[in-house]
Structure formats: C-alpha cells, structure tokens
Amino acid sequence: MVERIKDRLDRGETVMTIGVGRILHHNILQILGLSGAFQAVWFDAEHVGFTIESLEINALAARSEGLDNFVRIAPTDYATATRALEAGGGGIMAAQVFSAEQAEEIVRWCKFHPRGNRGLNTGGYDAGFGSMKPADFTEKANRETFVAIQIETAQSVEEVDEIAAIEGVDLLFIGPSDLSQSLGVTGDFFHDKCIDAIDRVSAACQKHGKHIGAVVVSPEHAGMMHEKGVRLISPTSDTKLLHSGIAAVQEQFAEFYE
Numbered sequence: 282m283v284e285r286i287k288d289r290l291d292r293g294e295t296v297m298t299i300g301v302g303r304i305l306h307h308n309i310l311q312i313l314g315l316s317g318a319f320q321a322v323w324f325d326a327e328h329v330g331f332t333i334e335s336l337e338i339n340a341l342a343a344r345s346e347g348l349d350n351f352v353r354i355a356p357t358d359y360a361t362a363t364r365a366l367e368a369g370g371g372g373i374m375a376a377q378v379f380s381a382e383q384a385e386e387i388v389r390w391c392k393f394h395p396r397g398n399r400g401l402n403t404g405g406y407d408a409g410f411g412s413m414k415p416a417d418f419t420e421k422a423n424r425e426t427f428v429a430i431q432i433e434t435a436q437s438v439e440e441v442d443e444i445a446a447i448e449g450v451d452l453l454f455i456g457p458s459d460l461s462q463s464l465g466v467t468g469d470f471f472h473d474k475c476i477d478a479i480d481r482v483s484a485a486c487q488k489h490g491k492h493i494g495a496v497v498v499s500p501e502h503a504g505m506m507h508e509k510g511v512r513l514i515s516p517t518s519d520t521k522l523l524h525s526g527i528a529a530v531q532e533q534f535a536e537f538y539e
Contacts, residue, residue, distance in 0.1 A: 285371065286321050286349045287427055287451055290492045290512055296320045300353070300496070300518040302329035307342035309519065314346020321349040323515070326365065327376045333368050337406070340369030351427050356383060359399075362390040367405025372427025374454055379436040381443035388449040391428050393419040396449055427451050429494060433459035438478045445485035452513060453482055455495035455506070470498055471505075483509045 289296050299313060302325030313319055322343050324336060336352065343350045351372035352365040362373050375387045389397035401419065403411050407426075408418040428449055432441055433456030445453060455478075457470050466472040486493050487510065494513030497503035503514055517525070531538050 283344050283347055283349050283371075284320070285425065285427070286351070286513065287425070289320060290452070294512065295507070296494075296513045298323055298494075298513060298515045299522070300325050300515055301339070302326070302331065302519065304519040304523065305329070305331050305335055305339055307338050310339050310342035310348065311346050314343060314348045319348065321351070321513075323374060324350060324352045324365075324370070325518075326361070327353045327355045333364055336365065336368045336370065340371075340406075344369070351429065353431075356387055359390045362387070363399055363402075366391065366407055366422075366426060367402065369406040371425075372429065372451075374429035374431060376431045376456070377434065377459070378430050378432070378444070379434050379440075381440045381447065384430045384444045384450060385447055387430065388428055388447055391426050392423050392449055396423055429454045431456050431459075432478075432482050433457075433463065435463045438481055441482050441485045442488070445482075445489040445491050450491060452492040452494050453486055454513070455479060455482060455493065455511070457496055457498060457502070470502055476505075479506070479509055486510060 286296055297319050298321040299319050300323050313322060340350055349371050351374050352370040353374040353376055354361050354365060356375045356378055365373060373391050378384050390399060391397060393399045393401060401415060403413060403415055403418055407422060429452040430444055430450055431454045432438060437444065460478060461467050461469055461475055464474040464478065466474055482493060492513065493511045495506045495511045496515045497506055503516060
C-alpha cells in the first residue's frame with residue numbers, strides 16, 4: 282500500500298525523497314524502497330530522456346515497495362505532463378518556472394475539467410487501464426494528482442505569492458542550485474540573497490496553506506530549510522548515492538587504497 286505524499290504532508294510529517302534519473306533501473310527503486318530511508322522518489326525527466334516504458338516500469342517498482350512518486354518535467358508541453366501521469370506518475374513537478382501565468386498553465390495541464398483542460402483518456406495506469414468510469418476517474422485524478430512548482434528563478438521568487446495562491450498547486454519546491462545561479466551567487470547556498478528568497482517562499486506558502494519541498498546540500502542546509510517550513514526533503518540522488526557508497530568503501534578499506 283502506497284501512502285501518498287499529499288496525505289503525509291497534510292499530517293505534518295517530514296517526507297524524505299530521492300531524485301532518480303541517470304541510473305534508472307527497477308532494482309534500484311526496489312532497493313531504495315526496501316531500505317526504509319525514503320517515503321517517495323522523484324523521476325528526473327527534466328535532465329534525463331528516459332522512455333515512457335522505463336517510467337512505467339520504475340513507477341511500478343517504486344509502488345511495489347511502498348514509495349510514492351512524482352515526475353520532474355521541463356515546462357515545455359502538455360503531452361509530457363499527461364503521459365507521465367498516465368504512465369503511473371503520482372504527480373508532476375515543473376522545473377524552470379518563471380511566472381504565475383506559467384504555473385497556472387501547468388496546473389491546467391494536470392487537471393481535468395472544470396479546473397483544467399487535461400485530455401480525457403482512461404487507458405493509462407491512473408485510470409486502471411480503462412476499468413474506471415470517466416466521471417469517477419476525473420474526480421479522483423483532480424483530487425489526488427500532486428502538483429509541485431519549482432521555485433528556482435529570480436522571477437519566480439518575485440511572483441511567489443501569486444504562484445502559491447494558485448488553486449491546485451500543492452507544493453513549492455526550492456531548487457537551491459539554480460536559485461543561487463539566478464540570484465548571481467552560484468553555489469553560495471547560505472548567501473543572504475538565497476536566505477531572503479527562501480524566506481519569501483516560506484511566507485507565501487504559510488499565507489496560502491501550501492507545502493514546501495527542497496533539495497538540500499548538507500545536514501546544516503537541511504536543518505535551515507526544515508526550520509523555515511520545508512517538509513519534503515530531497516537529500517540525495519542516484520548518482521550522489523553511488524558516490525557516497527564508493528567513498529564509504531574507500532574509507533572502510535583505506536589501507537588497501539594507499
């Protein structure tokens with residue numbers, strides 16, 4: 282049984298998640314689930330061009346071990362969003378969002394009438410491969426589909442209150458690397474400009490009753506983010522996890538690496 286991210290966040294839980302894309306394989310998803318270290322996974326379709334079949338298989342593998350999921354996409358076209366949802370993605374996270382107008386469009390891609398204009402097709406996983414009645418499917422999808430908007434551009438920070446106010450946006454997700462780059466302080470995650478931007482996201486989410494997520498770069502960074510209201514935390518990725526494992530082996534067997 283997969284417990285949905287939205288339900289966990291609504292209860293005030295901290296949700297640990299991991300980004301996967303470069304090393305996408307169903308066995309890795311099962312290992313992550315069996316570890317108990319994460320409650321969810323996000324598939325990175327922004328930076329990695331995996332196929333729909335691969336997403337279907339890996340979403341299935343994640344669900345088999347109790348991991349909820351969402352898919353990060355570039356905000357380029359409607360079909361990318363709907364295909365991800367029909368393949369078994371529990372939600373969408375849109376990267377490189379600049380404006381409230383753009384965020385509104387993404388919500389409409391993910392929601393059926395009357396909230397959005399998603400095309401109705403009951404043949405995918407999310408409609409039980411045709412086993413659900415259209416009206417039941419659209420009601421369930423509109424209620425359950427998770428929609429996150431990344432705040433990682435200077436313009437999105439300026440419009441963060443308007444973005445947080447959008448009906449159907451569940452979570453604002455801080456991307457610290459691109460945010461620092463956009464603010465002209467690349468990689469300086471504790472710079473005053475970055476802290477101010479995070480505070481603005483936090484205030485907007487608190488005002489409009491929305492959740493906050495973030496990639497975190499260190500335990501200190503995670504602690505700061507958590508204090509500011511971040512409850513969906515992404516502390517690592519598939520490639521970073523591999524590097525950490527290699528480093529751990531080198532440390533454990535240090536005498537053989539001299």
